[in-house]
Amino acid sequence: MNLIKLRKGIIRISLPFFFLFTTTGSFAQQKEQVLHNLNTLLVNTVMEDLFSPPVASRIYVYPNIAFYECIRLDDPSLPDLAGKLNGLKPIPVAAKGVAVDNFIAASISFSYVAQALVGSEYKIENWRKSFIDSVMKGPDTVLVKNSIQQGHIVGDSIVAWTKRDNYLKSRGMMRYVIGHKPGDWQPTPLDYAQGLEPHWNTIRPLTLKTAAQFSPKEKLVFSMDKKSVFYKTMMDEYNIGKNLDSAQKATALYWDDNPNVSKNIGHLNFFIHKISPGGHWVLIAQQACQQKNIPLTKTAQVYAFTAIGIFDAFISCWDEKYRTNLIRPITIINRVVDRDWTPFIQTPPFPESTSGHSVVSNAASEILTSLLGDNFSFTDRIEIPFGQGTRNFNSFYEASLQSSTSRVYGGIHYPETARISVQHGRTIGKYIINLLYPQAAIK
Numbered sequence: 193m194n195l196i197k198l199r200k201g202i203i204r205i206s207l208p209f210f211f212l213f214t215t216t217g218s219f220a221q222q223k224e225q226v227l228h229n230l231n232t233l234l235v236n237t238v239m240e241d242l243f244s245p246p247v248a249s250r251i252y253v254y255p256n257i258a259f260y261e262c263i264r265l266d267d268p269s270l271p272d273l274a275g276k277l278n279g280l281k282p283i284p285v286a287a288k289g290v291a292v293d294n295f296i297a298a299s300i301s302f303s304y305v306a307q308a309l310v311g312s313e314y315k316i317e318n319w320r321k322s323f324i325d326s327v328m329k330g331p332d333t334v335l336v337k338n339s340i341q342q343g344h345i346v347g348d349s350i351v352a353w354t355k356r357d358n359y360l361k362s363r364g365m366m367r368y369v370i371g372h373k374p375g376d377w378q379p380t381p382l383d384y385a386q387g388l389e390p391h392w393n394t395i396r397p398l399t400l401k402t403a404a405q406f407s408p409k410e411k412l413v414f415s416m417d418k419k420s421v422f423y424k425t426m427m428d429e430y431n432i433g434k435n436l437d438s439a440q441k442a443t444a445l446y447w448d449d450n451p452n453v454s455k456n457i458g459h460l461n462f463f464i465h466k467i468s469p470g471g472h473w474v475l476i477a478q479q480a481c482q483q484k485n486i487p488l489t490k491t492a493q494v495y496a497f498t499a500i501g502i503f504d505a506f507i508s509c510w511d512e513k514y515r516t517n518l519i520r521p522i523t524i525i526n527r528v529v530d531r532d533w534t535p536f537i538q539t540p541p542f543p544e545s546t547s548g549h550s551v552v553s554n555a556a557s558e559i560l561t562s563l564l565g566d567n568f569s570f571t572d573r574i575e576i577p578f579g580q581g582t583r584n585f586n587s588f589y590e591a592s593l594q595s596s597t598s599r600v601y602g603g604i605h606y607p608e609t610a611r612i613s614v615q616h617g618r619t620i621g622k623y624i625i626n627l628l629y630p631q632a633a634i635k
Contacts, residue, residue: 223295223488226323227259228478230302231495233319234310235471241311245449245468245548246389246506250359252474253398253499255306258350260496262298262343267489276628277398277500279356284345286338293339295488296327300343301350308351357396365391371517375414375422377543378523381534385541393511397504399624403511406623408616412545412608414518416528425608429521430529433603436536440601446580447472447598448537449549466578469549469595470502473556475574476591480560483570490563497559497628505555505620506548512616513543520544521603535603547605550596550613551620557592558621562632564588592617 234255238248257273261283264270274282286292300320307316327336368387370378379385393403400406415422436444449469467475477498481491521544525533542548561568572583572591585591596614599605605613625633 224481224486224491226295226299227302227488227491227495228482230259230299230306230319231256231474231478233315234306235467235474237306237310237312237315238471239467243311243468244388245470245552246392246395246510248468249470249499249503249506249552250354250357250395251306251309252470253496253503254309254350254354255302256492256496256499258301258305258347259298260492261350262294262301262346263489263492265294270489270493271629273496273628278396278400280353280398281349284342284349286342290338290342291335292342293335296336296339297343297346298492299323300340301347304344304347305350305354308347309354358394362391362394365394368514374416375517375519375524377517377519379541380520380522380539382538383541387514388540388542389510390514390542393507393514395507397507398500399627400504400508400620403507404515406508406616406619407512407515408546408612410612411516412518412606412612421608422606425606426521426524427529429600429603429606430525430533432600432607433521433533433535436601441536442580443594443598444536444602446575446583447549447595448602450538450540467574469552470499470506472574473498473502473553476556476570476572476588477560479572479574480564480568480570480588484564484568486564493629494560494563497563497624498556500628501555501559501621501624502552504624505552505617508620509546509548509551509613509616510542512546513548516543516545518544518609521606537602537604539604544605545609545612546616547596547599547609547613549599550592550605550610551617553592553595554614554617555621555624556617557588558618558634559625560588562621562625562629562634566634 231252234252238251243251257277257280260270261273264272272282274280300323303316303320303323307313307320310316324340330336368390370376370387377387379387397403412422412425413420417423449467449472474495477494480486481494486494520539522533522535522539566589567587569584569586572585576582583591585594593614596610600607600610622633
């Protein structure tokens, strides 16, 4: 049943999906399931709190780094991220002679970092209380208490690190000033909202040297010359949108992942909360690990590295968006081709190039392929609560390419932008793997 909330006269409908991803496993799988449940809780909380996709990527990454940095101590093959991630110093270690269960410490650290980043803090706090109650039932309460304390210490150190990433300062920066050149981005229907997160390129990346490090060499340059690449791709988008078949519409809806879809019916305005692109890929990583019974330490690596890719991909993409400031299809097509043309899905409020969903998806798919292998078939069930059913994929690449194409079907990106964005994302993913875990890099 949908959860309906009334805020200031506006109805917000939140679609629940937590129940889909809580499963019970054998005793050997219970630790992995705790990490899966933590990420599911985090994704749901982010959705309920209505964070934008870039901000959501920040909330996903830091708790998973905290968990990974604790649990990697159980697996000598996994690298320390200190010194590899910008500004991250070695995590505090327990005093000599103090025994610690790294799984308990990792879970506690995840919860403290997550609680510091979300709005609905009580959800994370309630989880931690229940977790502590369960582990305190074991025979060695001294070990448990030591582990809880260690997790709190690590969590505090990661939270301190987050506070130096320029996020808080960016909250006070001026809103985006709309340009007036013919090809400049303009606010789009239904809400005509201001540009979202125009200063996201000031956030400290985790692996990138600068936000512009992987700015694509190829640019889609605005031009009304009928022989130009831009004019041709604009007309391609127009014709695709006019002739969508049912399969293309289904693909556009499946990968919509707009966390706040606006609906207008007469005088009624309401918003539907859905998962963000980053959240979708966090849960794709989850499903893949569950499907293959990936052990805990490797699962933690998959979550952390995928989240790092998502976070840095958003920074790189947003830097490109607001530098190129390219007009959206609905604006230019309505202006010069067909005043009645509309995209199949709602256009999000920020410049067109590159495609955020495409860059993030392809960065994530590159990392997941490196860690779990190519030809990794899986069933994606994430969209069931949103009425889109399931989809089977033969690889992470296949899924990310479909997500890129979906933005063209949806009418919000030009085909040429989608092509450029695929390479943009994969370049970021390759860079991250080569930096953090070169032995897994795809040659």
